[in-house]
Amino acid sequence: MASAEKICQLLSQKKADTIELKKAAGLYGNQLLIKKVKGYSGAGEDVFINTLKEIIETGTIKGRDEYNWKLVKEKLPEINQLLNYIRSNNRVFIEEVKAIIQPYLPKELKAAAKACFLAGGGSLGFTIGNDPSFNVALQKIGDDIKGLQYLVAHELYHSLQDIGQSSRVYQKDDKKITYPEKATYYLLYNLWAEGIANFVGDMAAIKDLKEFSKEQAGQYQKNRARRYQNFQLLEALLYRQYHDSTANYQATYDIGFSTAFDETSYFVGYEMAKKIAQHQGNEAIAALLVKDPIRFIADYIALYQKLADDQSFVRFSRSTEEIVSRLLAWENKL
Structure with missing residues (x-):
C-alpha cells in the first residue's frame, strides 16, 4: 500500500x-x-512527476490529466478510509477475497501473488507482463469495501x-504458425x-450494492x-483477424477488450463461463485455469452442441x- 499512501500524503501537501x-x-x-499509463497514453515517469507537482502546488492540472490526479485529490478522504480499513482488517479482507475465488481454483494449484493498491491512472485494475503482482486503483471505489474485494478477486x-x-x-x-492464426x-x-x-x-453477487459495485453490476x-450483439461483434472480429492478413491485432483487441467499446468481449466470456459452470460445475471452470485457453471456447461449443x-x-x-476447430491444432503448442 506504500505507493497509494505516498500519493495521498503528497496530495495533502501544498508543496x-x-x-x-x-x-x-x-x-x-x-x-x-x-508502465500501464505509458502503455496506453505515452505519458511516462516525467509526466507522472510533472503533473503530480502541478496539482500539489496549484490544485489542478491545466493540460491532459493522464494519471487522473484530479480525481485522486477529490477522493482523498475515501481513499484514506479504504487504506485504513485494509490496514486494520488485513487478515479478514484477505480471507474474504479468498472465499470469492476458491471455488474456481484447482486443488493442486500452489501459488502466491502480491497485491498493489494504487492511487492514480485510468484503469480500475491491471497486471503487467510477467510481473507476479496484481494492481488495483482506489480512486473510483468510494467506501465500497465489498466492491473492492470483488475487484481484487478479479x-x-x-x-x-x-x-x-x-x-x-x-x-x-x-510447423510455423501464421500471423492471422496467432493473432x-x-x-x-x-x-x-x-x-x-x-x-x-461478478459484483451482481453482492447483496448490499454500494455506488461502485452498483455501477459495475449495471x-x-x-x-x-x-x-447476442456482443457475440456477433466478437465473431466479426475473429473472422476478419483470421481471414485477413492485413488485420492489425492491437486494433482488433481494442474493439473487443478495451473500455473504448465497453469491453464487450469480457461479457461474451462471462456468458460462456456462466453456462459452463451451470452445466458442468465450478470445477470445470477451475480446470480451465491450467489448460490451454483455446479449450474455453472449444468446451463451450461442445457443451451447446451436446445440449442442442x-x-x-x-x-x-x-x-x-x-476457426476454433482449426486453431485446436495449436493446443499446448503456443
Whole structure:
C-alpha cells in the first residue's frame, strides 16, 4: 500500500520538491502504474512527476490529466478510509477475497501473488507482463469495501491464471504458425482470461450494492441485455483477424477488450463461463485455469452442441466453429 499512501500524503501537501516526487515515482507500485499509463497514453515517469507537482502546488492540472490526479485529490478522504480499513482488517479482507475465488481454483494449484493498491491512472485494475503482482486503483471505489474485494478477486484471478498457464506442458511443433492464426488465438486467450475473471468477480453477487459495485453490476445487466450483439461483434472480429492478413491485432483487441467499446468481449466470456459452470460445475471452470485457453471456447461449443435443445445458449456461427476447430491444432503448442 506504500505507493497509494505516498500519493495521498503528497496530495495533502501544498508543496513537493523534485527529489521527493522522484522517490514516489520509484516506488514499486507506482513504477507498475507508470508502465500501464505509458502503455496506453505515452505519458511516462516525467509526466507522472510533472503533473503530480502541478496539482500539489496549484490544485489542478491545466493540460491532459493522464494519471487522473484530479480525481485522486477529490477522493482523498475515501481513499484514506479504504487504506485504513485494509490496514486494520488485513487478515479478514484477505480471507474474504479468498472465499470469492476458491471455488474456481484447482486443488493442486500452489501459488502466491502480491497485491498493489494504487492511487492514480485510468484503469480500475491491471497486471503487467510477467510481473507476479496484481494492481488495483482506489480512486473510483468510494467506501465500497465489498466492491473492492470483488475487484481484487478479479485481478488476483488474472495472476493465478498466469501461474496456472506456466504449469502447462508444451509440445514442440516444427510447423510455423501464421500471423492471422496467432493473432486470432490470442484474441481467444483474452476471451478466456477476461471472461472467466469477470465471472469470478461478478459484483451482481453482492447483496448490499454500494455506488461502485452498483455501477459495475449495471454493466453486467446492460451487457446481458445485448449478449447476442456482443457475440456477433466478437465473431466479426475473429473472422476478419483470421481471414485477413492485413488485420492489425492491437486494433482488433481494442474493439473487443478495451473500455473504448465497453469491453464487450469480457461479457461474451462471462456468458460462456456462466453456462459452463451451470452445466458442468465450478470445477470445470477451475480446470480451465491450467489448460490451454483455446479449450474455453472449444468446451463451450461442445457443451451447446451436446445440449442442442437448450435455447438459452448463445451459439457461435459455423464459420467461428470452424476457426476454433482449426486453431485446436495449436493446443499446448503456443
